[in-house]
Amino acid sequence: xxxxxxxxxxxxxxxxxxxxxxxTWSIQIVMYPYMTGLVAGAFVLSSLYHVFGQEDLKDLAxxxxxxxxxxxxVAPMPLMFHLQHPLRGxxxxxxxxxxxxxxxxxxxxxxxxxxxxxxxxxVYRKFFVEQALSLKGKEGLVNRFKWLIYTxxxxxxxxxxxxxxxxxxxxxxxxxxxxxxVACFLHGYAGFIFGSVxxxxxxxxxxMPVIFIxxxxxxGIALCMLTYIVIMEWKxxxxxxxxxxxxxxxxxxxxxxxxxxxxxSKYLIGFLIAAITLELLDLVFRGYTAVKSWDxxxxxxxxxxxxxxxxxxxxxxxxxxxxxxxxxxxxxxxxVVALVLVLFGVFMMRWNVVIGGQAFSLTFAGYMxxxxxxxxxxxxxxxxxxxxxxxxxxxxxxxxxxxxxxxPSLKYK
Amino acid sequence: xxxxxREFLKTxxxxxxxxxxxxxxxxxxxxxxxxxxxxxxNVRWGFLVDTYKCVGCGFCVKACxxxxxxxxxxPVTRTWVExxxxxxxxxxxxxxxxxxxxxxxxxxxxxxxxxxRDIAKAFFVPKLCNQCENPPCVQVCPxxxxxxxxxxxxxxxxxxxxxxxxxxxxxxxxxxxxxxxxHTAEKCTFCIHRLVKGMNTACVxxxxxxxxxVGNLKDPNDPVTQVILNQRVAVLKPEYGTKPQAFYIGLxxxxx
Amino acid sequence: xxxxxxxxxxxxxxVIGLILVARYFVVPPDFGIYERGFMYGFHRKSNEKxxxxxxxxxxxxxxxxxxxxDKYESNMSSKHxxxxxxxxxxxxxxxxxxxxxxxINRKRSLCIRCHAYLPYPTSQRAKIKGxxxxxxxxxxxxxTCHNPHKPDMEGW
Numbered sequence: 001x002x003x004x005x006x007x008x009x010x011x012x013x014x015x016x017x018x019x020x021x022x023x024t025w026s027i028q029i030v031m032y033p034y035m036t037g038l039v040a041g042a043f044v045l046s047s048l049y050h051v052f053g054q055e056d057l058k059d060l061a062x063x064x065x066x067x068x069x070x071x072x073x074v075a076p077m078p079l080m081f082h083l084q085h086p087l088r089g090x091x092x093x094x095x096x097x098x099x100x101x102x103x104x105x106x107x108x109x110x111x112x113x114x115x116x117x118x119x120x121x122x123v124y125r126k127f128f129v130e131q132a133l134s135l136k137g138k139e140g141l142v143n144r145f146k147w148l149i150y151t152x153x154x155x156x157x158x159x160x161x162x163x164x165x166x167x168x169x170x171x172x173x174x175x176x177x178x179x180x181x182v183a184c185f186l187h188g189y190a191g192f193i194f195g196s197v198x199x200x201x202x203x204x205x206x207x208m209p210v211i212f213i214x215x216x217x218x219x220g221i222a223l224c225m226l227t228y229i230v231i232m233e234w235k236x237x238x239x240x241x242x243x244x245x246x247x248x249x250x251x252x253x254x255x256x257x258x259x260x261x262x263x264x265s266k267y268l269i270g271f272l273i274a275a276i277t278l279e280l281l282d283l284v285f286r287g288y289t290a291v292k293s294w295d296x297x298x299x300x301x302x303x304x305x306x307x308x309x310x311x312x313x314x315x316x317x318x319x320x321x322x323x324x325x326x327x328x329x330x331x332x333x334x335x336v337v338a339l340v341l342v343l344f345g346v347f348m349m350r351w352n353v354v355i356g357g358q359a360f361s362l363t364f365a366g367y368m369x370x371x372x373x374x375x376x377x378x379x380x381x382x383x384x385x386x387x388x389x390x391x392x393x394x395x396x397x398x399x400x401x402x403x404x405x406x407x408p409s410l411k412y413k
Numbered sequence: 414x415x416x417x418x419r420e421f422l423k424t425x426x427x428x429x430x431x432x433x434x435x436x437x438x439x440x441x442x443x444x445x446x447x448x449x450x451x452x453x454x455n456v457r458w459g460f461l462v463d464t465y466k467c468v469g470c471g472f473c474v475k476a477c478x479x480x481x482x483x484x485x486x487x488p489v490t491r492t493w494v495e496x497x498x499x500x501x502x503x504x505x506x507x508x509x510x511x512x513x514x515x516x517x518x519x520x521x522x523x524x525x526x527x528x529x530r531d532i533a534k535a536f537f538v539p540k541l542c543n544q545c546e547n548p549p550c551v552q553v554c555p556x557x558x559x560x561x562x563x564x565x566x567x568x569x570x571x572x573x574x575x576x577x578x579x580x581x582x583x584x585x586x587x588x589x590x591x592x593x594x595x596h597t598a599e600k601c602t603f604c605i606h607r608l609v610k611g612m613n614t615a616c617v618x619x620x621x622x623x624x625x626x627v628g629n630l631k632d633p634n635d636p637v638t639q640v641i642l643n644q645r646v647a648v649l650k651p652e653y654g655t656k657p658q659a660f661y662i663g664l665x666x667x668x669x
Numbered sequence: 670x671x672x673x674x675x676x677x678x679x680x681x682x683x684v685i686g687l688i689l690v691a692r693y694f695v696v697p698p699d700f701g702i703y704e705r706g707f708m709y710g711f712h713r714k715s716n717e718k719x720x721x722x723x724x725x726x727x728x729x730x731x732x733x734x735x736x737x738x739d740k741y742e743s744n745m746s747s748k749h750x751x752x753x754x755x756x757x758x759x760x761x762x763x764x765x766x767x768x769x770x771x772x773i774n775r776k777r778s779l780c781i782r783c784h785a786y787l788p789y790p791t792s793q794r795a796k797i798k799g800x801x802x803x804x805x806x807x808x809x810x811x812x813t814c815h816n817p818h819k820p821d822m823e824g825w
Contacts, residue, residue, distance in 0.1 A: 563704035
């Protein structure tokens with residue numbers, strides 16, 4: 001870890017830039033708001049059922065909650081990958097400097113993770129108790145181990161009477177209600193980290209936190225839907241192969257799935273409209289007010305990054321999936337394509353904000369280009385390259401697979 | 414049976430936490446006698462750059478890098494000199510190759526040949542940390558690793574910086590970077606180790622033409638303060654509200 | 670504590686307690702809010718002294734003149750009196766203990782920092798005697814003909 005200049009490997013400078021300018025915030029800072037966004041979105045989706053009693057989302061709510069927990073564990077990892085001194089990351093908790101938008105992230109994130117884990121605990125308490133009781137005294141190392149885990153998870157609360165369970169339900173409702181503003185705050189916060197940087201002409205707008213929240217919810221819902229579809233299709237496939245007559249039929253699984261997805265996509269469309277409206281409003285305002293930075297911003301937005309912003313983000317990420325979702329008689333295949341495009345679109349939005357914000361120099365007379373490292377040749381190009389991003393991207397699914405073993409969140413009956 | 418064991422565990426845990434938690438752990442912020450000190454402080458370091466005097470030799474950059482142990486061949490630097498060439502058609506060309514560590518020796522600007530007859534005006538502008546009165550870089554540090562001293566100098570605690578780069582993004586002047594060896598945020602210290610010994614900064618000493626000066630802005634008789642008070646000076650990018658404390662004589666509107 | 674509902678809260682409090690304990694041991698005792706308030710003055714006070722103790726390397730002409738009076742006098746009487754010895758010879762640090770010898774840099778690149786002519790009418794640079802390094806005896810060391818300490822007296 002000696003003698004390298006952070007950013008030198010992937011930054012290409014053009015025209016007049018200051019000597020110390022590089023793409024300091026690279027792919028991991030794209031991943032970070034993307035992951036927190038998914039967390040917030042997944043949680044809001046689960047809360048739609050718990051708080052607002054959207055019965056149609058009942059089956060998805062449990063899954064979304066557990067999935068958001070897996071995402072939650074991953075959310076700080078891009079920051080760890082990005083920090084030059086990751087081991088010092090805990091200092092954010094030790095000496096928080098609250099005038100910094102990153103500092104309170106520690107507190108908000110802690111609060112949020114506590115809310116989510118507590119909510120999961122209440123949802124699954126009955127299950128934990130049942131497991132702990134049934135596993136008690138069973139032979140075998142695995143059973144012993146499982147018994148230990150579930151006993152610890154009960155926190156010593158074995159009362160699963162009707163009255164106690166009713167209390168649990170109320171607690172879940174309250175926590176989900178607290179969780180929504182906290183989730184929005186967490187993510188609005190990520191937006192604030194960028195929106196409050198007055199030195200950056202592209203980032204500085206009070207709309208940034210709101211834009212981030214809206215697109216966060218969009219991506220969170222989309223990812224939950226997509227993962228749900230993939231898992232259900234996998235189950236369908238397995239049922240078809242096994243042909244066990246006493247189990248539900250594959251057609252039943254598919255029917256439930258499509259119906260649920262049709263309803264969920266309505267929420268998706270709503271948040272998508274809000275996100276696009278705000279982003280376009282921001283763009284229109286910048287062009288209309290045309291302050292000092294507009295000349296260089298225009299050259300970045302309409303010329304250098306045109307393809308990334310208008311083709312990849314707006315056309316492929318917003319417009320096409322929007323039409324696909326609105327078309328009558330949805331099919332699973334069309335839904336999957338639309339959802340993947342939505343997820344891609346939100347990713348491109350993050351990219352265009354984080355990397356786009358560094359695409360022009362502070363001199364307003366030069367440009368910087370980000371050449372993302374693909375094949376890593378040292379730890380730096382691994383962490384802040386395609387490989388590092390892939391690790392972060394895969395991690396939530398690995399974690400979900402593990403967590404789902406302890407708290408099963410997928411029942412298709 | 415379980416009930417009693419649980420009660421026992423509970424008592425144990427509570428007792429353990431109560432004893433393990435030192436009172437100091439709750440002392441969240443220690444205001445101390447701090448605030449009073451700032452009023453009584455009679456030093457506020459400031460900088461004065463005379464762009465008419467600068468010839469772009471880059472000795473200041475060389476001296477800074479060697480004095481402050483910033484790797485010499487790295488493109489990053491705590492101070493640098495920019496060249497501006499404004500053509501008669503209004504076009505601006507500017508560059509700062511290697512931060513002007515080796516001076517400006519090539520008439521080509523931005524790798525372009527320039528016909529001397531097309532030049533309307535051309536000049537050099539030394540840059541360094543402005544030691545702003547409202548430093549946005551300090552405001553955004555999440556852990557208190559960068560701070561401003563009572564005398565206005567902004568420093569970085571290399572043992573506490575986590576390397577998030579937020580301060581680098583927050584500085585409108587691009588003076589901050591990651592140190593190639595320590596991998597912590599790095600910036601101009603106004604050579605505070607020299608100032609406290611009654612010396613000038615390394616760049617001020619290295620400048621043959623007196624284009625750079627450092628002085629105490631709270632001392633009305635300081636030559637730097639005199640110039641700032643009595644002559645027409647400007648600061649870089651005042652629109653950001655950072656209140657820079659590096660003042661420039663002869664600042665052109667083309668300067669970024 | 671009859672109700673089980675508050676159980677998770679206890680877990681949370683224990684976690685917070687652990688963080689506070691860790692904080693007590695990790696954070697240096699002089700970390701706090703100083704002169705510039707919480708926004709700008711939140712730091713470890715002893716770091717200021719650490720920076721003040723940084724090694725001075727450029728000692729200026731006053732450090733050179735006692736041991737090298739001849740060079741000093743001849744230089745001070747010439748136009749080059751504005752240039753620090755260390756600009757060309759490198760930082761003195763603790764010379765002659767460390768380093769025992771300073772560099773004698775004869776490279777053209779050193780002189781043309783100022784003396785490569787640049788046609789900038791509004792800059793002091795144009796008023797310095799300048800040459801075009803590509804035309805003016807390329808490949809030769811400047812010191813062959815010019816005395817860098819006292820350039821007014823051409824030759825040695």
